Amino acid sequence: MARAHDIGGLKGLGPVEIERDEPVFHSEWEQRVFGITMATLGKGLYNVEQFRSGIEEIPIVPYMESSYYERWIVTLETNLIRAGVVSEDEIDARTVELSRHPGTDVGRREEAEFCEMLLSVIQAGVSPERDVEAPRRFESGDRVIAAGTTAAGHTRLPRYVRGKQGVVARLDKAFVYPETNVEGAGENPEWCYCVRFEADEVWGDGAEAGAPVYVDVWESYLEPA
Amino acid sequence: MSEASHTHDHDHAPPTDEAGPLSYYQRLELAVRELLIEKGVLTADEVRAGIEDMDGRSPERGALVVARAWSDPDFKERLLADGPAACAELGIDVSPARLAVVENTDDVHNVIVCTLCSCYPRPLLGLPPSWYKSSSYRARAVREPRAVLGEFGTVIPEDVAIRVHDSTAELRYMVLPQRPPGTEELDSDALAELVTRDSMIGVTTALAPTAERHA
Numbered sequence: 001m002a003r004a005h006d007i008g009g010l011k012g013l014g015p016v017e018i019e020r021d022e023p024v025f026h027s028e029w030e031q032r033v034f035g036i037t038m039a040t041l042g043k044g045l046y047n048v049e050q051f052r053s054g055i056e057e058i059p060i061v062p063y064m065e066s067s068y069y070e071r072w073i074v075t076l077e078t079n080l081i082r083a084g085v086v087s088e089d090e091i092d093a094r095t096v097e098l099s100r101h102p103g104t105d106v107g108r109r110e111e112a113e114f115c116e117m118l119l120s121v122i123q124a125g126v127s128p129e130r131d132v133e134a135p136r137r138f139e140s141g142d143r144v145i146a147a148g149t150t151a152a153g154h155t156r157l158p159r160y161v162r163g164k165q166g167v168v169a170r171l172d173k174a175f176v177y178p179e180t181n182v183e184g185a186g187e188n189p190e191w192c193y194c195v196r197f198e199a200d201e202v203w204g205d206g207a208e209a210g211a212p213v214y215v216d217v218w219e220s221y222l223e224p225a
Numbered sequence: 226m227s228e229a230s231h232t233h234d235h236d237h238a239p240p241t242d243e244a245g246p247l248s249y250y251q252r253l254e255l256a257v258r259e260l261l262i263e264k265g266v267l268t269a270d271e272v273r274a275g276i277e278d279m280d281g282r283s284p285e286r287g288a289l290v291v292a293r294a295w296s297d298p299d300f301k302e303r304l305l306a307d308g309p310a311a312c313a314e315l316g317i318d319v320s321p322a323r324l325a326v327v328e329n330t331d332d333v334h335n336v337i338v339c340t341l342c343s344c345y346p347r348p349l350l351g352l353p354p355s356w357y358k359s360s361s362y363r364a365r366a367v368r369e370p371r372a373v374l375g376e377f378g379t380v381i382p383e384d385v386a387i388r389v390h391d392s393t394a395e396l397r398y399m400v401l402p403q404r405p406p407g408t409e410e411l412d413s414d415a416l417a418e419l420v421t422r423d424s425m426i427g428v429t430t431a432l433a434p435t436a437e438r439h440a
Contacts, residue, residue: 008340008391010364016356016376024352025239031276033254038275039267052342068343068358070250076257086260094256098247127321128395156393158340160367173323175395192394203368211387213367216394 002159003056004063009160009203030069037072046079049182053154054078130189132174136219138193142168143225146195146217151179157221161213164201165225169214170194177218190219286317287349287399288420291431292413294326295404301328304401312349319348327390328401329427334381335388336374336427337398338366344392346399350422357426367391377428400427408434 025031041051054075055063063071080086138144146161156178172192180188194216199207247255261267290312294301304311308324324346327335339345340363345353356362366373370387374380381387390398402424408416411434423429 005341007360007364008338009368010360011368013361013364016359016362016365016373018356018377019354022354023239028239028242029251029254031239032258032272035272035275036254036258036261036267039271040261042275043266045266055342064360066250068355073250073254073257077253080257080261085264085266086257090260091253091256094260095249095252098252098255129321129323156341158391158393160340172394172396192396194396206368208369208371208387209383211370211389213389213391215391216396218394 004058004060005052005056006159008158033069033072033076037076040076040080045083045085047181049154049178050079050082050184051075053182056154128176129173130176130187132189132191134191136171136191138168138171138191138219138222138224140168140171144168144193144195144222145225146197146215146221147223148221149179153179154182155179157217158215160202161195161197161215164197166195166197166201166215168193169196172216175218177220192216192218193222195222282347282351284350284420284422284425285417287346287422287425288417289315289413290317290326290349290399291401291420291425292416294401295408295416296413301401308399317348319346322346322348322397323395324349325390325396325398326401327388327398329403329430331385331403333386333388334427335390335398335400336366336370337390337392337400338363339392340364340367341391341393344397346397346425348397349399350425354422374428377423379429400425402427402431405431405433 055071058071058074077091081088143165145165146157148157148162149155172194174189174191177188177190180186194214197213197215199211202213262269293315294304300311304326305328308326309319312319329335343353343358367389370389371381392398405419419432419434421429421432424431
């Protein structure tokens with residue numbers, strides 16, 4: 001089933017709303033959601049594919065109606081439950097309690113060593129780059145079709161290029177394969193490619209002239225054209 | 226409408242939360258945070274550590290890189306060939322991002338988008354603005370980039386090709402805008418002042434040297 005996030009090329013949306021002098025965070029609440037996410041991601045309670053998938057699983061209406069960080073707190077809840085860190089019942093009970101007794105003070109614990117580790121993980125990050133022994137299937141200039149994958153869930157191939165023909169524009173390194181990593185079924189790294197799709201191939205006659213799209217794809221998304 | 230004011234993004238404390246009844250999502254955040262802290266999974270300090278790391282990451286870093294590329298052709302070549310290594314020369318660590326810098330020329334104008342989520346060259350530009358994460362930008366930048374750029378007050382001549390880069394895998398893109406004319410006498414600091422966040426996303430061009438700057 002199509003997921004709500006895969007909106008490249010979707011019609012019917014209005015102008016881009018540009019906020020002047022936008023702050024990095026609009027509220028302390030947004031900043032806390034960001035902080036909790038970085039901390040729990042840094043602890044390895046879930047991986048980045050699982051984080052994204054939890055957003056993609058939000059049904060289309062609440063997805064379109066919710067703000068960026070509201071989607072983050074939803075996927076946090078989803079992933080913390082899946083990781084067995086908290087239960088759905090505990091969260092439900094607590095949100096009910098909070099609606100009756102707002103302003104509850106949250107306890108504090110200090111853990112300098114972890115903070116150090118966390119900062120280094122966030123700053124240095126965890127590289128998705130991996131070594132792959134298999135030779136590449138494609139070279140620059142090869143014509144390819146973005147055939148897609150059989151994955152029912154999380155994928156990084158946007159719908160708008162599925163089944164479309166393009167040309168390999170650049171060879172990239174090998175990265176962790178999102179479709180299996182999201183399931184906890186292994187990293188299975190694959191070579192990546194930047195593929196150029198012409199606008200009329202992707203969008204048909206309604207395309208703006210001279211505006212190709214470059215999409216980065218994992219090797220198994222591609223077939224020779 | 227051109228958003229020329231973002232060279233200096235705010236990294237001060239955000240506005241305090243509004244008083245009043247909590248929304249569903251606000252209660253959810255509080256419940257999750259309380260439970261994590263009570264269970265010893267997370268500490269309040271750790272939440273803060275996650276936040277503080279974003280201090281110092283702002284478009285000034287990207288502007289520094291662009292200004293250097295404008296004034297040093299050899300550096301520009303290295304930047305286009307290997308973004309992370311070139312940034313490291315300036316003491317800027319972009320790892321583990323696989324940075325790809327794409328150059329605007331007389332013939333090509335590049336635009337960056339992430340249609341699937343919000344992938345962005347954070348080590349050089351900080352966190353993305355709301356419009357970059359919006360459904361409208363994500364949906365439309367790939368199909369009608371000229372129309373979208375028009376909403377930023379940017380008109381790209383018809384004989385200049387537009388390339389849209391959708392950040393779907395592990396590469397993070399930054400646009401190297403064209404150096405504005407009339408800037409031959411400017412030093413790196415003055416050049417960097419002309420490089421806005423939006424010009425490094427590709428929705429605008431760099432500022433003209435005489436342009437009025439917003440605070």
